Amino acid sequence: MTRPYIFCHMFTSLDGKILGPYMDTPESDKSGDLFYEIAFGKNRHYDHQGWLSGRTTTDDNFTHYKEPVLETDFPEVPAGDFVAEHDLSMYYISIDASGRLGWESNLLTYRETKAHVIEVLSEKVGDDYKHFLRQLNISYIIAGKDSIDPVLAVKKLQELFDMKMIMLGGGGVLNWSFIQAGMCDELSVVMTPVADGSSDLPSLFETKEGLTEAKPVTFSLESSSTYKDGTLWLRYLVNN
Ligand SMILES: NC(=O)c1ccc[n+]([C@@H]2O[C@H](COP(=O)([O-])OP(=O)(O)OC[C@H]3O[C@@H](n4cnc5c(N)ncnc54)[C@H](OP(=O)(O)O)[C@@H]3O)[C@@H](O)[C@H]2O)c1
Numbered sequence: 435m436t437r438p439y440i441f442c443h444m445f446t447s448l449d450g451k452i453l454g455p456y457m458d459t460p461e462s463d464k465s466g467d468l469f470y471e472i473a474f475g476k477n478r479h480y481d482h483q484g485w486l487s488g489r490t491t492t493d494d495n496f497t498h499y500k501e502p503v504l505e506t507d508f509p510e511v512p513a514g515d516f517v518a519e520h521d522l523s524m525y526y527i528s529i530d531a532s533g534r535l536g537w538e539s540n541l542l543t544y545r546e547t548k549a550h551v552i553e554v555l556s557e558k559v560g561d562d563y564k565h566f567l568r569q570l571n572i573s574y575i576i577a578g579k580d581s582i583d584p585v586l587a588v589k590k591l592q593e594l595f596d597m598k599m600i601m602l603g604g605g606g607v608l609n610w611s612f613i614q615a616g617m618c619d620e621l622s623v624v625m626t627p628v629a630d631g632s633s634d635l636p637s638l639f640e641t642k643e644g645l646t647e648a649k650p651v652t653f654s655l656e657s658s659s660t661y662k663d664g665t666l667w668l669r670y671l672v673n674n
Pocket residue numbers: 443444445446451452453487488489490491492494495529530531532534580581582583584603604605606607608609611612636640642645
């Protein structure tokens with residue numbers, strides 16, 4: 435059984451940043467619309483069933499660093515993964531090795547896209563957090579001992595949620611952990627013609643101590659599209 439096709443789709447400044455003041459410009463807004471259209475628009479290029487996000491990305495955009503409200507007294511939590519019932523066909527796959535995210539709902543909205551949340555936990559997460567997720571009807575899978583094992587996570591997403599194509603959606607730490615594990619087939623970068631020179635904000639790929647190393651990976655250019663407003667859309671295959 436082959437694994438799902440994984441493409442990393444990211445929006446960057448000219449200097450490869452994925453966050454920063456460059457985003458507060460009209461030029462960036464225009465390129466951002468193209469970024470959305472390619473992966474989520476009506477005539478989207480990619481037909482994926484869900485997108486993966488790192489814990490920091492989820493806190494920055496959706497859970498806003500809220501603490502999960504955990505009960506101390508709860509019924510026994512069945513071992514293993516939990517697949518919640520819902521009627522959406524799009525998933526937001528949240529990498530959360532320690533069970534830190536303070537979700538308040540099992541659904542989220544990104545522009546016009548509605549998605550059901552799946553938490554990807556490691557074995558070190560306690561039953562109190564799993565009970566918290568079950569109460570919210572949030573699906574979860576367990577993949578990895580202390581940190582997330584990308585290979586096992588993708589295998590479970592395929593088996594339990596029938597995923598055939600998955601978007602690796604950042605940030606830089608998550609992207610690099612999947613690329614280093616050989617779990618990314620394609621890189622799609624929408625580059626806006628703006629830079630802000632920030633040196634302390636994350637780039638497209640970031641190593642994290644104890645998780646990944648600065649080991650070179652090469653890419654083969656698949657296509658390049660240029661737009662009148664100066665935006666570039668670059669597609670590369672990862673030379674795994
Ligand atoms: N421009 C774009 O297209 C774009 C797209 C997405 C995100 N972003 C931005 O990027 C910023 C965050 O990027 P970032 O690189 O700092 O963080 P990130 O990749 O969003 O999250 C990093 C965290 O994810 C967890 N993680 C990632 N891979 C893991 C693995 N294999 N095993 C276990 N845990 C893993 C760790 O969480 P713990 O710390 O809990 O262990 C790690 O600290 C956000 O501000 C977001 O808005 C931009």
